[in-house]
Amino acid sequence: MPKIPTLTDIIEAAERIKPYAHRTPVLQSSWFNEQTGAELFFKCENFQKVGAFKFRGACNAIMKLPKRDGEKGIVTHSSGNHAQAVALAAKLNGYKATIVMPKNAPKVKVEAVKGYGAKIVFCESTIDAREETAQTIIQETGATFIHPYNHPDVIAGQGTSAKELLEEIPDLDVIIAPVGGGGLMSGTLIAAKAINPNIKVYGAEPELADDAWRSLKSGKIEPVLRTDTIADGLRTSLGSLTFEIIQSHINDIVTVPEASIIRDMRNIWERMKIIIEPSCAVPVAAIMDGKVPVEGLKVGVIITGGNVDLDNLPW
Amino acid sequence: MPKIPTLTDIIEAAERIKPYAHRTPVLQSSWFNEQTGAELFFKCENFQKVGAFKFRGACNAIMKLPKRDGEKGIVTHSSGNHAQAVALAAKLNGYKATIVMPKNAPKVKVEAVKGYGAKIVFCESTIDAREETAQTIIQETGATFIHPYNHPDVIAGQGTSAKELLEEIPDLDVIIAPVGGGGLMSGTLIAAKAINPNIKVYGAEPELADDAWRSLKSGKIEPVLRTDTIADGLRTSLGSLTFEIIQSHINDIVTVPEASIIRDMRNIWERMKIIIEPSCAVPVAAIMDGKVPVEGLKVGVIITGGNVDLDNLPW
Numbered sequence: 001m002p003k004i005p006t007l008t009d010i011i012e013a014a015e016r017i018k019p020y021a022h023r024t025p026v027l028q029s030s031w032f033n034e035q036t037g038a039e040l041f042f043k044c045e046n047f048q049k050v051g052a053f054k055f056r057g058a059c060n061a062i063m064k065l066p067k068r069d070g071e072k073g074i075v076t077h078s079s080g081n082h083a084q085a086v087a088l089a090a091k092l093n094g095y096k097a098t099i100v101m102p103k104n105a106p107k108v109k110v111e112a113v114k115g116y117g118a119k120i121v122f123c124e125s126t127i128d129a130r131e132e133t134a135q136t137i138i139q140e141t142g143a144t145f146i147h148p149y150n151h152p153d154v155i156a157g158q159g160t161s162a163k164e165l166l167e168e169i170p171d172l173d174v175i176i177a178p179v180g181g182g183g184l185m186s187g188t189l190i191a192a193k194a195i196n197p198n199i200k201v202y203g204a205e206p207e208l209a210d211d212a213w214r215s216l217k218s219g220k221i222e223p224v225l226r227t228d229t230i231a232d233g234l235r236t237s238l239g240s241l242t243f244e245i246i247q248s249h250i251n252d253i254v255t256v257p258e259a260s261i262i263r264d265m266r267n268i269w270e271r272m273k274i275i276i277e278p279s280c281a282v283p284v285a286a287i288m289d290g291k292v293p294v295e296g297l298k299v300g301v302i303i304t305g306g307n308v309d310l311d312n313l314p315w
Numbered sequence: 316m317p318k319i320p321t322l323t324d325i326i327e328a329a330e331r332i333k334p335y336a337h338r339t340p341v342l343q344s345s346w347f348n349e350q351t352g353a354e355l356f357f358k359c360e361n362f363q364k365v366g367a368f369k370f371r372g373a374c375n376a377i378m379k380l381p382k383r384d385g386e387k388g389i390v391t392h393s394s395g396n397h398a399q400a401v402a403l404a405a406k407l408n409g410y411k412a413t414i415v416m417p418k419n420a421p422k423v424k425v426e427a428v429k430g431y432g433a434k435i436v437f438c439e440s441t442i443d444a445r446e447e448t449a450q451t452i453i454q455e456t457g458a459t460f461i462h463p464y465n466h467p468d469v470i471a472g473q474g475t476s477a478k479e480l481l482e483e484i485p486d487l488d489v490i491i492a493p494v495g496g497g498g499l500m501s502g503t504l505i506a507a508k509a510i511n512p513n514i515k516v517y518g519a520e521p522e523l524a525d526d527a528w529r530s531l532k533s534g535k536i537e538p539v540l541r542t543d544t545i546a547d548g549l550r551t552s553l554g555s556l557t558f559e560i561i562q563s564h565i566n567d568i569v570t571v572p573e574a575s576i577i578r579d580m581r582n583i584w585e586r587m588k589i590i591i592e593p594s595c596a597v598p599v600a601a602i603m604d605g606k607v608p609v610e611g612l613k614v615g616v617i618i619t620g621g622n623v624d625l626d627n628l629p630w
Contacts, residue, residue: 025340046588047342047587047588051588266625269590269625270625272362273361273362273366273589273590273591273621274588274589274590275584275588275589275590276588306588310581310584310585310628310630311630313625313628315625315626
């Protein structure tokens, strides 16, 4: 079992990734404040390198590798933001990245990863095929596998976003973020609770991918049962490490229906003029639907990314 | 002939609108820098109140009115961003606004203006009908007409955007902005050339609405000949005041085809994760198409607004 990172690890991660990662802006919206009766602070990771918070974790994990390991290469399997994050972080460190992607991955995502100079190895679209293919590459080359969330250095990297947010707005009462594999939520919990033990941290999930909510209730990692939520970044079950951190620290996990996710994705686009991917709208919808108590409070919302296929919008 | 505003008027406008208008962010994009060989600085008026720079001018003009005039009401005719800008600026000053809109104005724009508390009077969709209707209201109520661009206080307000941009990036070599009625371009020229006489300022227009380019060549105000460019904010001819300012100060006006406008609107959305309306993409397309010399230079681009109908995207 890998070691659970601490605030010190997050502070070190922040220093480590500083030359490469953006310090993303914190935006406000008078319309959302009026609608909710709260003061909302949106931490905009859609403006992060590769368009998502994932760059923080991948960059920290790859920069922390001993040079002799990095030079043997980096491997991961992902068809989402983590793939681009690993590709770019490896490139910036002068390492070779190999990304295992399912044969049916959207062309736009394949091109994005190629654009960052990574090698792509295609496989069947099952999780077993992905893991086997990655394993084969590791055995052949000695490359290092960077897990998208169940990895202490990745978690510490993701926690740097909440750390920055609390530096800017130190008196937040609440932070809310989406829960997919739990890497962002774990890093957020460690940073936020160490900086301010009284802060409340909530997770938000689509009703159609409520595995973290069920895991919290049952006390063990529950699988995602369906993969048809529009929030494509959240179709993932928790890992052993992220489950342990979330179980120990989180105040609550709430779920929202698809219609609310689409509604508030559009509200953010129209009212704030920023492009967010559907996963980001999940915590916003939780607030707008009254699923978490926010009235009169200062609330941080982590906007996780902005990678959307503009030819396939949900309206 | 109204008086041409000076940098002093723009500085006063900036102080006047400060309590209400956002100081909008200046964003950069490594992708656009790589593509162009320039260092581009995007001044993001899409994050301005009402989602467009128009709020600056309307707010300045309305705040500058003597109270006894303002209390008789404000009138304008517009179906675009100026309508929302006048509605909000009037509301913030406690004045009544009446907006004359064509009967066929898109429902989303009508609702937006209503949302800011203005009264809407519908008329036929000709420019004559609009002006007559506004004139009738003025005669009946003593309300003040706020022209969308051919008005010194509106021009001074629009100039505050370039002033802010140059405060942040004082060593810009070039500023480029779109030209519609010329209010933004006039304010930009006055601010930029007074702050730095060596700066080059270019205007960009759609090929399908190249009236300012033709006006510059012929030496008199030429009408817009067609209204089918996607850049809906730029389907307007120059006014007497804006033509005089532009003719005296501008370095050049360049035109771009519709395909380039759509391409770079999408590039901005995808690469920068911000929502811009088609008019904003016109100067970006001018740079990307090599219509203005930018290589090795520091270039400010005024991103004018972000009000887009998300149900009618051009891709």
